[in-house]
């Protein structure tokens with residue numbers, strides 16, 4: 001099993017007059033862990049619900065393993081969406097829910113489920129609706145991981161879990177993914193803790209695509225600079241600063257934009273250290289809405305096209321895409 005890939009083309013999903021997904025085109029590679037990032041109300045749950053066939057597109061296509069998931073038994077048997085609510089039988093004992101999932105899901109691992117119940121200190125005799133919020137989330141994570149679906153989508157499943165539980169969840173996810181590769185989508189607006197898990201990142205805002213690319217590429221879209229404040233300021237002069245921290249006389253800034261050829265030499269001369277970009281800072285920057293949260297770099301509304309978007313519909317960080325006349329698009333040259 002290496003997982004189902006996802007192809008979304010010109011997808012629009014409306015709730016009455018409210019457009020939750022607004023012309024989305026993106027791919028989620030099979031056999032990867034993808035972070036689906038976006039601010040509140042950006043359309044993450046709606047997109048995932050459409051892929052899980054909980055909802056029909058208003059127009060456009062959302063294909064899972066090359067097929068429309070709607071009333072598609074094969075695709076649905078290999079697709080699992082766990083939403084924040086847990087998506088499990090609320091009035092059943094946890095053990096009974098696991099019995100049910102075990103019968104319904106071909107790759108379900110009872111052994112993994114029981115190991116994770118122990119990890120999260122969940123009593124199989126307890127009923128889901130009597131659990132605390134964090135324990136409910138943990139049980140959702142147990143079901144989502146143990147189902148080992150070809151397309152596993154975990155929609156902010158860690159909400160309410162305490163830090164030790166969250167880290168146990170991340171470890172369990174990575175360990176099981178390495179042993180049983182599949183397509184995993186983790187939706188989140190809390191990035192710092194989980195960005196190390198992502199191989200691929202999709203950022204959406206207002207139901208439209210801001211960015212879809214390998215996480216390693218995302219990390220080359222900026223850098224952090226650490227050192228004495230005045231040296232950091234000199235190094236950063238003229239660059240787009242999207243994050244800043246100060247500890248005594250030491251400063252750290254996050255810069256957006258590709259590294260320059262002489263960065264290493266300048267860093268040595270000035271006595272500052274360069275490091276990988278802080279993805280959280282990058283996310284805040286990319287999703288900053290003009291006039292709402294402040295726009296450190298003046299690039300609010302920035303849109304980045306996936307490299308295979310021939311129409312350049314959403315613009316491009318390389319400046320090659322046709323951002324068209326959309327006034328919200330700012331192109332940043334490489």
Ligand SMILES: Nc1ncnc2c1ncn2[C@@H]1O[C@H](COP(=O)(O)OP(=O)(O)OP(=O)(O)O)[C@@H](O)[C@H]1O
Nearest residue numbers: 015018019020038039040041042043044045046047
């Ligand atoms: N059942 C619904 N009826 C009407 N509007 C809805 C419904 N569900 C979502 N919406 C609207 O669709 C938009 C996208 O919501 P969605 O839940 O998909 O976003 P999200 O990115 O998952 O948000 P969050 O991070 O807050 O969970 C929002 O404007 C929301 O108000």
